[in-house]
Amino acid sequence: MAIDDQTYGTLLPRKLTACTIVLSLVLLYLFSTVVALQPIVKLDYASYRGVRLADGVTQWLGMRYTAAPVGDLRFAAPQDPATVRRIQAADKHGRICLATGDDPTNLLTSEDCLFIEVYAPSRASVKSRLPVYFFIHGGGFNSNANPNYNGRGLIAASDHEIVIVTFNYRLGPYGFLASRQIRESPTASLNNGLKDQRKALEWVQKYIHHFGGDPDHVVLGGDSAGAASIALHLTAFGGRNDGLFVGAAAESVSFATVLTPEESQYQYDTFVERLGCTSSPRDVHREDNTLACLRSKSAAELQTHNRNIPYPGARNPPLFMWNPVIDDDLIQNLSYAAFDSGSFIHVPVIFGDDTNGGTIFTPRTTSSSEQSSTFLHDQFPYLTNDHLRRIDDLYPNTGPRFPHSGSWWRQVSNAYGDIRYMCPTLFVSSALSRHGLQGNWNYRYNVEDPAQMDQGLGVPHTVELGAIWGPDNVHGAVPASYRAGESNAWIIPVMQGYWTSFIRALDPNVFRVEGSPLWEEFSTPTQDGGAEDKAQRRMLFDKSHTTRMEKVSTSTRARCRYFGEIGAAIRQ
Template sequence: MLAPRLLVPIFLFSIAEAVEETVDVGYSVYKGQALPNGVSQWLGIRYAAPPLGQLRFAPPQDPPHTEGVQDATQHGKYCLGTGRSPTDTDTSEDCLFLDVQAPTSATAGSKLPVFLYIQGGGFSLNSNPNTNASGLIVNSGHGIVVVSLNYRVGPYGFMTDSDKILPNNGLRDQRKVLEWVQRHIVQFGGDPSHVTLGGSSAGAASVTFHLAANNGTDHGFFHAAIAESPSFASTLTVTQSQYMYTQFATRVGCVGRDNLACMRNKTAVELQTSNFNIPLPGASKPPNYMWLPVLDREFVQDFSYRVFQKGNFVKVPTIYGDDNNGGTKFAPKDTATLQQSNNYVLDQYPDLTLNMLGQINEMYPNPNNSCPAIGCYWRHASNVYQEARYMCPGMYVSSVVTKYGQNAWVYRWNVEDPDQMASGLGVPHTVELAALWGADYFPDPPASYRSGQINANASSAMQHYWLNFIKYYNPNGRPVDSTSNYTKWEAWADNAQSRLTFQTGGLTEMIPVDSGLKRRCEFWSTNGIALTM
């Protein structure tokens, strides 16, 4: 593969026309800063009222009006996470902030494409806060605007009951940002009619939920979608999730008639002390992630497999994809027997039947021949989890998007970092984020992704396709650039399922999906509704 080339800027402006560092968004005036690399940023913009007091566990409300100029040069604190220290000073319950990064040369009339990115964290934490999109913007030829956000997670964003708390407030926080972009992004040089919604892991699951929100009602919030390692988990109804509310209220000492008022009067430290996972109904151990969107028959109308099966989603071009070893971060490394592996999978999907588990064991032979030994079934459990939760759902959604007349592109990230390979992780969940944002802009990237190392070109390759998609809704550009040194990314087709595979060293190639993976994914899509996925 030849050296990467920068994409040609699609807008050029004089500095005299540039957006001012001080921007009035109606309810507040924010002063950001211009960086030496030609990128300006406004950090810690409040997009909703602080979710405190009576607004704890409530839908997001409009941000308050403020007097004077608000400093927008520091990130806002990110949201309290399940299982995290009650005294973590980087987090706060007052966390509903977003960041905007844009070319310094942009004007309010630039109408630049917008990339609205939702971070992951299993709906239990904000796992990638303080996104730095400077490298992506520079490599776009200073031709895009990027928005990133915090949203409530754990019980603060996803606890509900049958009466007092509206479900899925964490998703409603995200919806608030989608609405904010439509109202205000033009003042930062962005085009509200050209928005690509993206996310990773739970952020990619969020993208999928927004595609299907309110039975696929298209509010014009976004016009293309990117989902990196989208997660399909067990989805409970509001009634089924009541036990989480009851257990949490009991742990924090709020029983009796006024239990919600009691919880709203507790300090965040008191709540955090009791903020940990418990088993799902029918499971023996807590799942990797417990606080998840629930089936409320309003925002989340149906199980994801069924809502897409029915065609009840926003029809836009999509990119979906996953990492080669997306389960290794999650399955217990000490898994030593087939029974332990089955129990782990059952704890994540308690509706699995004994017959289904038997079929799973037939489809997923143990790749480790060192048994009996501690950890010899780690990869067995990992392989089942990765395909059930991430890889197969993404391929299924892509097939349905194609069926309903939109182009879909599917990728596989197989860029091997020597340290991760030596540790046994392989190519783990969401490792491509370091390539998306660039190793110089991402906290603690794999060493091989840094400049001058073996996988440095992987970032150039990924950014090439992602920027084309953000600009043109086509990862190959518009029209397809026949002079490009990059592999042409063929759109997904059910009769010829092929994925763009990112390989070690930044190489790319189209590789057909093998028959074994097709068969396993057919099992998950066939049984997905029964498993409440």
């Protein structure tokens, strides 16, 4: 039966009093405040009081996600945090992890450093299930190159539709000490820095819904060693999918020299000797004595001797000595071999690199082919003389040259950037495509900052982070041209559009900024050549109105083909 307006009116209360209206409004307000995020978040081991900011973001800083890795937990796998009954303030960053070569008196760092931070839209609720961006910092596994990045810029760029997570993980010997003593100890563990990362991912799975996030939609992000970490998580446990993430965006994946615990023994033995922990002759078979001694030292004592030494057969210490090792468990193979064999998790990914990824690392005084080869061999000690001669052929010294710089500086920079960053990045994308991954994007970042160009740096390693996060949300040298009103300010909304679209939709195109070009997927040629016209096409972030898809050049493909051929031989 239809109900007309007059009949409908008889079904309403006879008197809609002011009291009834006020009560309804109160109930509506109470309902909304129950549903919306509150600054105090109650977890099962602690409660944290975050800060609601005026821009519509609530942040929780310095929350523990593991027990403090000190005392008997030094060199151990991460453990659950202790239960704390009182509400804890989450309004300040925790100290960052101790770095190799860092001053032992640096008050910004600590061995007690395993903290996690969350940024979420204040309007979200525990039922919002927003996509989560989980960022892994870089720094060569020896330092934190991206401490305390602020997620507010990315949240604003996503129309307040994502949650951001950042965190610390152990570095240097605290995270990557390896030897037979560590392998055999019932209380120590290998690759603890990576295990910290997985512990943080497990924390996200368990708790992120309290912050409005969706544990079933976690996207990894990371640069340099953070991008290397992404590669290692994609291939972890032989490519076993533990359901910790559904996509990944990696800026400048880094393939370093990877050893076994036995091959890393010289690092452990030198560290033990420096700290006066060498066993007496009668205790030579009691290997845990050295480990117990290392645990008895203060962090300041360890830092005093936390310095790099050369690889066996190399002349000088490498830039980054402490690295993940093949433990036959979490890491079962070299990265080149793992991706080549298809032993990886199939999830949508972005991989990319910068045009001049080597310039910030190589000695500016490099003035000869011999000095160039020495530097490369110091970083990759399994390079043979034949390898080095071939690299000389692939990288002729054609400049350009800059004042106060050696005549071979750009040559060694080009070679190092390709060996460590550009070619591994292209190899991963090629392997993913070859093994049938759907959702596979690659890029080259070539946005030139005038000051960096004048210095000879070109477009240096991970400079795109300032564009992805926004120049006000990162720390360090952000190009002045990225600031509002400057020549490269256009790149900020473009990069943020692609990245937040990928975080939200696992596709950089869905929510890209209007006018941005379509980002086509990467592909490799089929044996019959059927995909040759689209082979190795990537996005070129270049200049305003010239950013477009490009085909990887023949010369780059030739150089990277060689490094792919020798990648396993030089232990990458």
